[in-house]
Amino acid sequence: MLKLSTFLKDLGSIRSALIWSVLLFVAGIGAGWVSTGPLQEILLNQIGGLREVSERLEQGGNVQWNFFIFIFFNNAIKSVLVIYAGIFFGILPVIFLIINGMVIGFLVHFTTNNGASLFDIVVKGLLPHGIIEIPVIIIACAFGLKFGGLAFRSLVQLGSAKRQMLGKQWETFLKRTLTASCWIVILLFIAAIIESTITFSIVRG
Template sequence: MKRWITPFIDDLKTMKTYLAAVTILFIAALWVGATNEHLHELLTPQLEQIKQLAEEVSQADNAEHVLFGVIVINNAVKAVMVVYLGILLGIYPILFTLLNGMMIGYVYELTEAGTGDALSLFLKGIVPHGVIEIPAILLASAYGIRFGVAGITALFNKGKGKALADLFRVSIPLGALLVILLLIAAVIEAYVTPFIMEL
């Protein structure tokens, strides 16, 4: 176990630049999603799909358990995809970060956040699980972009192939960490958030 965890922790310390980059990208996407009306037309179908899925889940027996399963599977699969598909020039994690940021910004705008109960409703619905889920997604995106950089570097400089191989090894404990974080976030979203929303 130690031979996996120690290299990952050491590697994580080198990720400051990538983490800063995806954080800035995410914050910019939040602002764009909240203010750009032209993008709202593109984001509305995505939001409608989420609403439809939520309605279907709410009608199932043991809806909370079903919701938990859907959230875990959806988020865990996407997080792993973000990491490994990043090797394709880092495009997928960049788009994933932008889409998630813009979607949250759009939801914020829809609730007319910033005034009274609307802001409270948004914070209750997003913050409890978001404080874990969003950093996990940003971590996945940061490593995905790094995979893209490492892939491009290895392609044009064969001497850098070892760095890419080392990154693949680090991605194993990374994947485990992401699943654990998203599992905790899913527990909060499925079982705690509905209770908080009623307060």
């Protein structure tokens, strides 16, 4: 059940949710890129909060280890939670995708407007770990969206003749979420290693 081949096969069962997750994430990036006014202030506060966390992590003895622990547990816990929080009709995964996309879009636009190189930000700052981390987060949210869709169908069809069929769908889907959760944690572990070593070293010069 926990084989990588099983996980990859399960992704095919959530193809529509994956497409929607990508679209929502891209829409978030676009919204963050063009954000102004109150929305811009919210995003600046988000980035400011991340900067404060970064400064606190740098005060420890082993800075890279501090970053690894924070990045891994922060991403892993949120990603697994967003799968199962999808039971509330997929609302949280939608919000999670849009906000994360907006933060990236705004951060890239804001820093390039202040003289930073787009190549450095994307290729050096995001790509090394983001090539794993971003798709994994999108996959987690896609499972959350699928969870929400199944919950909605179960509510609509409550008491109907299709109830037994829905029970089997729930059983199959919950097994898939367990497999997905394991591989999401493994992949985010790898991404955290890359971000706390390779990305950390590149960004710090």
